[in-house]
Amino acid sequence: MLPANGWSRRGLLAGASILTAGGAAAARGDRLVDGVVILIDRNEPSVMGHAVSYAANLAKHFADKGARLLIEVVANGKGIDVFRADRTPLAEPLATLRQTLPDLTYSMCASSKAIAEAKEQVTIPLISGANLVPFGIGRVVDLQLKGWAYIHA
Template identity: 85%
Template structure:
């Protein structure tokens, strides 16, 4: 309970306006987030596997509640290996998951890809269904600014 003893009329009116404005915000907190962005920046197989498991588990969790959830997995830095057709240890599970979850997107950082291509002197192929974004971290921030939840794998 909020006590208004000793408050000026102006302070009381301002506080009441703030509390009233907070009511819709509280209701907004109860609504489903627009989506979840999962960042992978490691080429450790267990880290990549966790990120993919998070995707499947989140989709099931929200589907069980009757809710739709957009999920985007963003690979950045060394994490781009997850979406490299020539290196990923998860080609099968990634394909299966993407087929079963229409609201799942895979994005690879184009900057990280270009750095890896220059270092390795190869052209890096992407797995089917993966898209390039200019900067992986930029994509994560863009989605967060749109209200998406963030998970670092």
């Protein structure tokens, strides 16, 4: 059973992973952790807003400790609207966050994008700074297997 706050059990055990100012991965127990991945898979402004807030708060939390945190926000399924230039309700906060957090990455599921484009018969534009990954959920799992903590927004 997952905690109500959205952290996975592995994410809780790993804590939020950090990179030291020197760039070396920090040890947490007997393993190395490299970052936090935040998944958005719903087209709800409050969910999208929470993801932005989580990223900003995590970055500040670790900066206050003198550490850098790698953060990747992954949009999958109906959540891809967060990174759609033609639909996102958070264009300004997302742009501001990207400018202030150099260790932040935005990734959109290319498969979900292709499905939406076929359904809507349009070409979906991405916000500035967003990247495509073949499968959003695959990206999340790849990062978890590398030791990243996971948050479901």
